[in-house]
Amino acid sequence: MNPTRQNAEPGDRGELTELIERWCNRQADEADVARLEELLWQGREIRTFYRRYMNLHAALHSWCEGSLAPSDEDRTRERKVIPWMSWGGWAVAAAVALVFSMLHILGPEPEPVVLIEPAPAGDHEEALGVMVNQSGAEFRGMSDESPFGLVAGDYELAKGIVHFRLTNGVDVVMRGPANFQLVNPLDMRLQRGVVRAIVPESGQGFTIASPEMLFEDLGTEFGLSVGEGESEMYVFTGQVDVRRVGEEGEVSSVFEGESLRQQGTDVKIGRTVPEISFPTPEDVGYEGWVVNQPPLTLPDGLIGYFPFEPDPEKPNVLRNVVAGKEGASRVSDGLIRGARWVSGRWSEKQALLFDRVGDAVQLEVAGEFDEISMSAWIYVDRLDYAVNAIFVSNGWAPGDLHWQILRTQDPILAVHAIDERGALLERPIRFGRWVHVAAVLSKSEGRTRYYVDGQLAQVNKLPAESLITPGLSQLGDWVQEAADPYPLRGFRGKMDEFAIWDRALTEEEVVEMTRRGVPSLLQLADRLKPVTPEARAFFKRSKKMATEAREQDSDR
Template identity: 25%
Template sequence: MSDSNVDNTLERIAAKIAQGEASAEDHRTIKLLLKRYPDLSDQFSSTLRRYALIETQLVSEKQKRTFRLSILNRLSSKKRTNNTRRYWLSWGSTLAALLLLAVFISDDLGTDSSPLLVDRGVAIVSRVALNSSSQPWQTGESIQPGRYELTTGFVELEFYQGAKLTLQGPARFDIFDAQNVTLHQGKAKTDVPEVAIGFTVNTPSSRVIDLGTSVGIHVNAQGDANIQVFEGEVEMVGNNGSSQKFVKNTAGQSTTLKGEVTRKQTSNAATFKEFDKLDTLIQKADEERHRRWEKDRDFWINDPSLLAYYDFQPTADNSRVLPNIAKTQSSDGAVVGARWVDGPWPGKHALSFKRPGDRVRIDIPEKLQSFSLVTWVTIDSLDRMFSALLLTDGYKPSDIHWQLGQLSLDHGAIIVGLKSLSGDEKDYNYQPFLSKRDSGRWFHLAVSLDQKTQTLRFYVNGTKLSEQNLKHSSSYWSIGKATIGNWSSQREMNPLRVMNGAMAEMMIFSRVLNDVEIEKISQVTKYR
């Protein structure tokens, strides 16, 4: 068989295997070929992989959904088997599980049919006081229906219908919608204004319907619920259907439920006293985060490769200057339009970019071999095709463009555009990044270009998510006069690329930071 015949046969059979249409004869042929020419195995495997990639990318939404649901259903039944004793003790929990499953499935079906961007959240995290860095709760983020766990500390949720729920860890709870949650274990306190009357907290032994009150609910490990009315009125329905209304009396009032509404007991105010300290705890947590951030900042300032470090803390005498605190000769930034706002916590400032003119002008004259760019941003929404993080003026040979893009209806992308000295340009993308419900969440983003290995790496919150080979090399890269949060194009018609969000940090290094360093630099996102 000639070389071209061998190639054609490999190609034909690989395509058929990928489509699931290979015959026994095809399999015999390919095995004979690979036995005879073992060196072709890699080529065949690559061809097969590429055809398979085409076949598996080009599938209907229905097929993708079937694949996804099949896995989720199997996982769900696996979890149910494992957790039967723990979770499904009472009708209340079973009903809760069914409701939750219904929410999940309708949510899944909804993702495919709607071409509109939708926010599936039912609440936002309004405040957090956590003493563990491993917890994912972040102020400002949107919360969707689902099962959650809070190991320690406090989280305060504001539901879209107006109710407020503060939870103290350890707690396990399900959120169904903006008016219904189930507390499996832990302590919670409601604050329900008139517009949200009817906000219901299910427990394994009861339903607590809030009639415009503040009520504390404590579910212990056995599923018994202790309920204390702080203010207003609450209706409690036990598992046996018995119902009783409670109002606050002067002594306070609490009830323990074990499947039915049975007895009242004197208020045990100590059970919920920690909730009164929430403001103090949050303030302390913020101060601690700020202290740790300052310590990190002082560490990185000493890195000799740090060309620019804009820590986004304004000076008292001139709020239109963005100080560059790096120990280099690079200049400070000039704030144009952008306004100072609270950043990730009170005391950590940020600049808000909203209007077409909002921007920070900088000048980094150095020619860069390798480089790393790091920023800390929150994006309110991706309103346009491109949202600037750091863009050089125009797009000249050796220029670097770092921006976010809206390349798909349901998520964004991180884009690094590089134009080599010879004028070849290419956008390198990482996606998906940032969906509608990430609005208000702070992200630590980094990219690094390694001139030696000709690779570009993308990081989100310290995790490397993509490594891509450069398509066009350039003996150096440059930033020069550039803009943070917007674009200063040299064209007459300047396409709007203002970032709709806020930035709390920007660092520019003239070397590649390794994975460990980038993880370290972004640990600020994990401080609670």
């Protein structure tokens, strides 16, 4: 610290804002960092301002990477990096940060839960949380059967399963039918239903009240089922303190691995396995996938769909489940060579693991195409080679298709003899998480498109005279040519849900398919701009909140 500098008044934001902006723009020198540290020690109000600013900065920078991508005309061979935004941009877009700072994706390395600031006072309802994911959810008595933003009030979940996150980072997963009330981020009332609460340190003290009991969480994970005159609670980790409604004195503590059962006035605590299945966040995504498998929602031109569900009678066959439909005979079943069945995007689903030399799935995509689209879910453990195969034609003859990942984590999509251009994103394919990738080739558009988590990652020119004839191909590897400079291209990781269309998918279709198939929407918070009508409406209502927040900061 530098004690010779003059102290700033808590209400003076000029110097503080300038220092934070220099830090965010990577322009701060050693003296700037020392002065910033000194200011942060001067008062809680300054630290609150700093935390709010950095939350907005992180959330909006992530969102802008997905929403402010350059147009095709503006793209060049060189990588595009979106510049850091100024404070004025953050204030205008604070409505987006309100949601996305809660949904900030945790990468493969653990990060703290990102919270949102309470909405400023005004003539609007304060958001207590957002819907992270849902499957078949229907809320009665509401104009929107599945609300995006959650405010204080009573709710009736008639059916389906939902996952919502409160502003203090608490995750609640609930299966209908259920009746509940949100009072504030630490106070929820459950009249009936089954929930799981996942409470980080920031949510300690979160309480769910049944008609008879109060369940106060001390930073843990627990499940609760409430019926008429009875309840059952199980602690997965940590500790939950329990007392009867209206009785302040007596508190019982229930610890990890213990359950509480209440019937009328009778309460028992013991180490019994719960009889009820408490839903998890991944249950929401999996149940939605089972009911509505995303590629099947785009049937027009679908000629190959591999949901990666093993056939007990033919364990070495990866089945094309649309093989009987018109045109689908062009895509064969896959022959699994070496790759092994393992747990997939959800614990209930399977995928194929490619982690040894020669692991691959061999299939044929016959004939010539004017347009073709492919999509897959991949989980990259590592990138061993200069180029790493997703779907690659055997050899390198005119018409062959090579859909791959570079060792730099960049996408690369090529048809023989086209002019390849560089990636548009900064290291878009991450390790240690499920990523949706899609490849679109169209002679009529005159280009190829490569998407990562719904975001355009590479564009190449595709002349009308180009051949597109994938032929004999491999998932996860390739058959090398003797003279090729990159003979080894084995994929190292897991694959799930591969699909092929004989038409060009639109960007909107790729984005929606990504959103419907992601294990948890939390993964897409820093990748996809909000495209749902619910999200757009929520952001529109929140613009006034952003304006008020900016005016309040200016007046201080």
